[in-house]
Amino acid sequence: LKNTLMHMNLRLSDNLENVNNVFVLDAERWFQGVEADIFNPKLWYMGKIPYGNTVFKKSTLDIKSALQSIAGNAKKIIIVDLDDILWGGIVGDVGWKNLRLGGHDPIGEAFVDFQKALKTYKNRGILLGIASKNEESVALEAISSHPEMVLALKDFAGWRINWEDKALNIIELMKELN
Incomplete structure (x- = not known):
């Protein structure tokens, strides 16, 4: 999964590098350290939700950070x-x-x-x-x-x-x- 996401992100980045206002997030980071919660069978069968809550929490923080950076609130x-x-x-x-x-x-x-x-x-x-x-x-x-x-x-x-x-x-x- 890690290598697949990395290659997908690199291809996306290469294909979109000349497009304004498009930012590719590193989704692979969302899965680091949460191996036990990556897939939750209960969530999958109840609502076809592919990932556990921890993955969604990490993705939310990452998206929030990216939006703050884009808005100029976090210059790095x-x-x-x-x-x-x-x-x-x-x-x-x-x-x-x-x-x-x-x-x-x-x-x-x-x-x-x-x-x-x-x-x-x-x-x-x-x-x-x-x-x-x-x-x-x-x-x-x-x-x-x-x-x-x-x-x-x-x-x-x-x-x-x-x-x-x-x-x-x-x-x-x-x-x-x-």
Whole structure:
């Protein structure tokens, strides 16, 4: 069920990424930690209700949180570094073609899965940003050119990719994004 929901959400996100006001929620989260209450035979036979109450409670909280975020009542951003966070390796040292990302490499697959998780958050209305000590042109080329990248430049609300102090870059980025 977990993998099926993840693949469905990714396909939905890909197909709807250019449609305004459509947000895909990560329904797989609703089932985490409630294995005993996922399916309730009594509810199924009485009303063809496929899930137990705990699943509906978790989904309600998730939908409420997403609506608050969309309405601007909850501004959230995830700011990530690039090297050994979005991909394996230091892009300035190995070049984008030699990064560990995807393929039949367990470490590369883990980076792809992490990017998929970030994309899910982005599709729920949470902003993504980058703060990284790199040459900006080299880093942006990696994001734009690597065939296994899940995230594209358009997925990021902003970035600070330079050799300046990372904490100051984050403050500057936050000011820019209000």
